[in-house]
Amino acid sequence: MRKNYYALVGGVLLFFISLVSQATDVDSTAIYQAKIDSIENSLKYQHGTIKLEGGIGEVTIPTGFKYLDPKQAEYVLTDLWGNPKQSTLGLIVPENQGVLGDKAWAFNIQYDEMGYVKDDDADDIDYEELLEEMQNDIVEASKERVAQGYEPIKLVGWANKPFYDEDRKILHWAKEIKFGDEEVNTLNYNVRVLGRKGVLVLNAIGSMQELPVINKNIDKVLNIVQFSDGYKYSDFNPDVDEVAAYTVGGLVAGKVLAKVGILAFVGKFFKIIAVAVIGGVSALWKWLTGRRKDDTELATATDETPTSEA
Structure with a gap:
């Protein structure tokens, strides 16, 4: 019973x-x-022309996008997306999207005062050979990330091969990256605008699924940066200005990659x-x-x- x-x-x-x-x-x-x-409602977006910290210049937010200031951008990148803490001058986000949607992506703005980057090697770079070197470098960088408590990373390959616009002094390329055992790979679309004292960095963070929409909008973003007088590439004075240790090829694989790091996609939040x-x-x-x-x-x-x- x-x-x-x-x-x-x-x-x-x-x-x-x-x-x-x-x-x-x-x-x-x-x-x-x-x-x-x-969380989305707590974020305060801006439009129009944004003066960047440090007086280096300004960015004009293009139609179809909105801007988050440095403090909010750091909160999104670090607390919501789970990236290591780093400097940021703000985020540029699609107007009709938030930062927590399943198709979210954004451009992170940074500035690296690395000096004047010479561009005389731009036409001579073997980007396939460079890719292989970068993949080997990221194997070592991945070990450091794991030691710091982050998942390993792998550079899968180019999502878009590097292209340098000599007239506008703009370099851009895209990498496909795998974080840990994530099913969807991360897209890092990199834009570097060369200036007198360094480079302005626009780094698009999203999943590989967003590559078509980012490609569709990339031309809008390439024209948004305006350096202040004294910071323009044409203002370079060889008698007093510092020349960067990296040329155009070095930007793709060198100091910026190590310093800026590789940012993870929003999937971590979910x-x-x-x-x-x-x-x-x-x-x-x-x-x-x-x-x-x-x-x-x-x-x-x-x-x-x-x-x-x-």
Whole structure:
């Protein structure tokens, strides 16, 4: 009789867990979306012409895009997207998207005061050979990331081969990168605008699925940078200005890659949320099944020692 009773109790518990699980899924989805909406609504975007910190110049936000200032950009890159902390001059985000959508992408703005970059090697670079060297370098960089608690990275190859616009002094290229065991590879679309004292960096971060839309919009972004007087490439004075240790080829594979780093896509944020939700359901299951285990042990004991106290 007791065995039938506990079998019935077990069945009721399983039924209850099923109902709770369904309710939890609904509640979790609502909580999840509410959290995302709350974060998105807290961000204050700007439009028009933005003066960059340090007086180096300004960027004119093109039609179809919006801008996040450095403080908010750092919050998105570090806290939401899970990247190592680094300097940023802001993010340029598509107008009709937020930073937490499943198709989110953005341009991160940075400045590297590395000196005047000579461009006389631009036509002589073997980019396939350079790619192989970069892949080997990133193997070593990946070890350092793992030691710091981040997942390993792998440079899969060019998403777009490097191209240098000599007239506008703009270099751009795109890399396909794999983070850990992520199913969707990350896209890093790099733009470097050469100036007198360094280069302005525009680094597009998204998934490989966003490559077509980024390619469609890249021309808008290439023309947004305007260096201040004294910072323009044409203002270079060989008598007083520092010449960078890197030329155009070095920009693709050298100091900027090491200093700026490789940024991960927004998918990390969703993993954190999902793990938290699953963890909550798992805790509930363990609590309920643990109670059931205690009842079963009690039933076994009472079967072996049938006393009135039991």
